[in-house]
Amino acid sequence: MNSTLSAADLLTERATIAVSTLNLVKTYGTGPQAVRAVDGISVAIATGSFTAIMGPSGSGKSTLMHCMAGLDTISDGRVFLGGQEISRMRDTELTLLRRTRVGFVFQSFNLLPTLTARQNILLPLDLSGRSVDEDRLQRVCASLGLSDRLGHRPGELSGGQQQRVAIARALITEPAVIFADEPTGALDSANGQVLLSQLRTASRELGQTIVMVTHDAGAAAYADRALLINDGRLVGDLDRPDADSLRVELSQVGA
Numbered sequence: 363m364n365s366t367l368s369a370a371d372l373l374t375e376r377a378t379i380a381v382s383t384l385n386l387v388k389t390y391g392t393g394p395q396a397v398r399a400v401d402g403i404s405v406a407i408a409t410g411s412f413t414a415i416m417g418p419s420g421s422g423k424s425t426l427m428h429c430m431a432g433l434d435t436i437s438d439g440r441v442f443l444g445g446q447e448i449s450r451m452r453d454t455e456l457t458l459l460r461r462t463r464v465g466f467v468f469q470s471f472n473l474l475p476t477l478t479a480r481q482n483i484l485l486p487l488d489l490s491g492r493s494v495d496e497d498r499l500q501r502v503c504a505s506l507g508l509s510d511r512l513g514h515r516p517g518e519l520s521g522g523q524q525q526r527v528a529i530a531r532a533l534i535t536e537p538a539v540i541f542a543d544e545p546t547g548a549l550d551s552a553n554g555q556v557l558l559s560q561l562r563t564a565s566r567e568l569g570q571t572i573v574m575v576t577h578d579a580g581a582a583a584y585a586d587r588a589l590l591i592n593d594g595r596l597v598g599d600l601d602r603p604d605a606d607s608l609r610v611e612l613s614q615v616g617a
């Protein structure tokens with residue numbers, strides 16, 4: 363997927379591109395204190411792909427992801443998600459889009475402690491008044507190894523299981539994109555690897571588009587593609603990245 367697509371391409375290729383940016387700029391603050399956290403990034407993410415965003419601390423990874431997900435306003439450029447231009451949307455439209463077309467997984471699992479795993483997973487459907495597709499629920503939970511844990515509350519689950527509940531909650535609405543910010547950050551290495559394999563399976567077997575921010579070259583190696591960010595710019599774009607070549611690329615940008 364090249365980065366020279368026009369806005370018209372991005373709107374007409376909605377079947378093959380899940381999320382894209384054109385000359386995206388995000389500036390925090392004004393005057394001499396202003397920080398250009400994202401400095402003119404154009405990128406197109408293929409539907410069904412698993413993409414890692416990597417780069418040194420402060421390079422703009424989370425800001426880029428937040429702008430792609432409609433969690434943050436942008437300063438300039440354009441963002442398209444699921445065939446719609448979100449950079450032109452009003453707040454109410456954006457809120458609806460985030461609820462129905464986007465899934466989120468964060469480092470902290472963000473589960474509601476008083477709800478069971480099943481109730482946590484179904485929460486986005488409940489909030490938007492949508493009915494439960496029991497088959498999809500069973501399929502998603504089976505693929506994540508959660509079928510026998512659905513009646514448990516988060517406090518009765520391990521960290522790895524809690525993060526899998528968070529992934530099931532993100533998958534249940536069949537969103538255009540799941541955005542994951544350091545999803546293995548609170549897990550030990552064995553549970554982290556299980557989780558990354560499950561994200562890869564969700565992309566390969568369910569066709570789920572996933573965009574993941576990570577510091578970890580080993581984690582990014584599970585993705586189909588790694589975008590390298592430095593000083594708010596796209597400085598590398600690797601297909602089928604392996605951990606060693608990612609470490610070399612990262613050391614060259616000072617990470």
Ligand SMILES: Nc1ncnc2c1ncn2[C@@H]1O[C@H](COP(=O)(O)OP(=O)(O)OP(=O)(O)O)[C@@H](O)[C@H]1O
Binds near residue numbers: 397398399419421425
């Ligand atoms: N709300 C904010 N207000 C002002 N500056 C911000 C804000 N959020 C981020 N920044 C700045 O924007 C730049 C990019 O931050 P961002 O969090 O996107 O980087 P990152 O690559 O995700 O970093 P890390 O890996 O440390 O989480 C940094 O210089 C940061 O200080």
